[in-house]
Amino acid sequence: MKRLKKLLGCTIVAALTGIATTLCVPAVFAEEAKKAEDWNLSHEDLEEQALIDVTNGDVLGVRAKDGAWEFHLYTTDGYIEMTNGELVWVFGYTHAKDSFENVGEIKTKEEAERLLEPVKVPSDPLHLFVGEKARIVLHNTGMHHAAEHSGINHVAHTIHFHGLDLAPAVDGVPSLPVDPVLEHKSFTYEITPQHEGSFMGHCHVDSFNHILAGMYFPIIIHQDRTKTAYGYKYDRDYTLFVSELSSTANEQLQESGVVHGIQDWKADYFLINGRTYTDNLFHPRSVVNDPRSRIVAYEDETVLIRFMAIGADHVFAFHPHGYHMEVIALDGRKLKSTYEKDTLCIASGERTDVLVRIPRFASQRKCLSCNLGAGVTIMHDHNLRGMVSTGKYPMGALTIFDVRAKVKAAKPDEPLVKEGKPYNPLEH
Numbered sequence: 001m002k003r004l005k006k007l008l009g010c011t012i013v014a015a016l017t018g019i020a021t022t023l024c025v026p027a028v029f030a031e032e033a034k035k036a037e038d039w040n041l042s043h044e045d046l047e048e049q050a051l052i053d054v055t056n057g058d059v060l061g062v063r064a065k066d067g068a069w070e071f072h073l074y075t076t077d078g079y080i081e082m083t084n085g086e087l088v089w090v091f092g093y094t095h096a097k098d099s100f101e102n103v104g105e106i107k108t109k110e111e112a113e114r115l116l117e118p119v120k121v122p123s124d125p126l127h128l129f130v131g132e133k134a135r136i137v138l139h140n141t142g143m144h145h146a147a148e149h150s151g152i153n154h155v156a157h158t159i160h161f162h163g164l165d166l167a168p169a170v171d172g173v174p175s176l177p178v179d180p181v182l183e184h185k186s187f188t189y190e191i192t193p194q195h196e197g198s199f200m201g202h203c204h205v206d207s208f209n210h211i212l213a214g215m216y217f218p219i220i221i222h223q224d225r226t227k228t229a230y231g232y233k234y235d236r237d238y239t240l241f242v243s244e245l246s247s248t249a250n251e252q253l254q255e256s257g258v259v260h261g262i263q264d265w266k267a268d269y270f271l272i273n274g275r276t277y278t279d280n281l282f283h284p285r286s287v288v289n290d291p292r293s294r295i296v297a298y299e300d301e302t303v304l305i306r307f308m309a310i311g312a313d314h315v316f317a318f319h320p321h322g323y324h325m326e327v328i329a330l331d332g333r334k335l336k337s338t339y340e341k342d343t344l345c346i347a348s349g350e351r352t353d354v355l356v357r358i359p360r361f362a363s364q365r366k367c368l369s370c371n372l373g374a375g376v377t378i379m380h381d382h383n384l385r386g387m388v389s390t391g392k393y394p395m396g397a398l399t400i401f402d403v404r405a406k407v408k409a410a411k412p413d414e415p416l417v418k419e420g421k422p423y424n425p426l427e428h
């Protein structure tokens with residue numbers, strides 16, 4: 001009976017059993033309220049787990065009292081390390097350590113170092129949800145590593161939400177109609193996403209210099225808390241943000257604020273998620289040792305890859321060895337019919353979402369061109385310019401599929417262990 005009451009509710013059960021509703025209400029109400037409390041608790045836990053699942057454990061926005069997602073992005077500068085040991089000065093967006101919380105206005109290098117994550121290129125993704133309001137607060141902290149008299153000091157920034165079809169007031173084109181965010185000022189962009197999909201944010205002030213210096217990041221809009229994209233189910237997802245970087249141009253911005261001979265701007269780094277591949281397979285800054293960029297999957301799984309690109313003129317042409325990719329969406333819109341590609345061109349500003357179905361035998365096969373080990377196949381830029389950074393090949397936009405057999409105890413992101421020792425399939 002208790003179970004039946006839970007299923008049908010007090011009133012109906014009372015009517016069915018002939019017991020006066022007024023007699024049973026208070027006690028059952030209390031019991032139901034207690035149960036509702038338990039349900040709420042576990043619902044919250046479930047919701048939290050679902051969020052972690054769909055965002056891969058990325059840093060989430062902060063839930064404000066009104067339910068809106070809040071993100072505090074801080075613009076700053078710093079250095080990123082490349083696989084050849086070069087430290088390249090960049091500027092971009094970052095956030096508080098381990099969160100998107102508000103840590104107030106930041107004015108000094110000391111405050112930036114103490115309170116903020118070091119700048120990354122691209123910066124961390126924003127995960128948003130259809131129909132759920134988001135407030136993105138942009139704080140301009142100024143430059144902390146540029147030369148004292150460089151023209152890059154004190155510049156303004158914005159966020160342009162590329163692909164989100166917003167009203168100009170919140171779309172980050174400077175002074176059309178909202179002024180850009182000056183040094184030590186902030187501005188709040190309030191948006192409610194209407195469409196799920198893959199998008200990007202970038203600065204729109206002095207776009208050539210600010211974007212190419214590092215001011216960009218992925219925006220991923222989820223339909224709900226399930227592992228689906230455009231209605232397609234997937235098991236694992238990766239966002240590969242590919243870009244060009246010129247350390248020479250950045251150095252000139254840092255020193256003087258002007259890129260000399262901008263028409264001759266030339267990338268010397270071709271990046272996947274801010275990293276290059278290099279022939280030292282164990283280099284910690286290599287694409288293949290970045291959990292966001294090394295495509296780990298298990299047999300029979302479906303992997304969603306969100307490609308996004310930004311650059312001056314290079315068109316990336318991604319070619320996975322051993323797989324075809326099913327293109328399901330372009331520029332954040334579901335295709336009416338999908339198509340398959342084994343070489344996928346992607347130019348600056350574009351986003352292409354693909355599904356890769358991992359066949360049962362994939363953990364056994366070796367890529368004969370790279371011979372890196374069972375289950376490992378490469379995916380590289382087939383516009384081979386993108387495989388050469390600072391004059392070195394193969395140093396550029398290359399990652400790997402690292403496919404493993406399904407075993408009982410397999411935990412997707414744990415390091416592989418063989419005979420009690422950590423095991424890297426690339427070693428074999």
Ligand SMILES: [Cu+2]
Pocket residue numbers: 156157158203204205210215
């Ligand atoms: Cu800017």
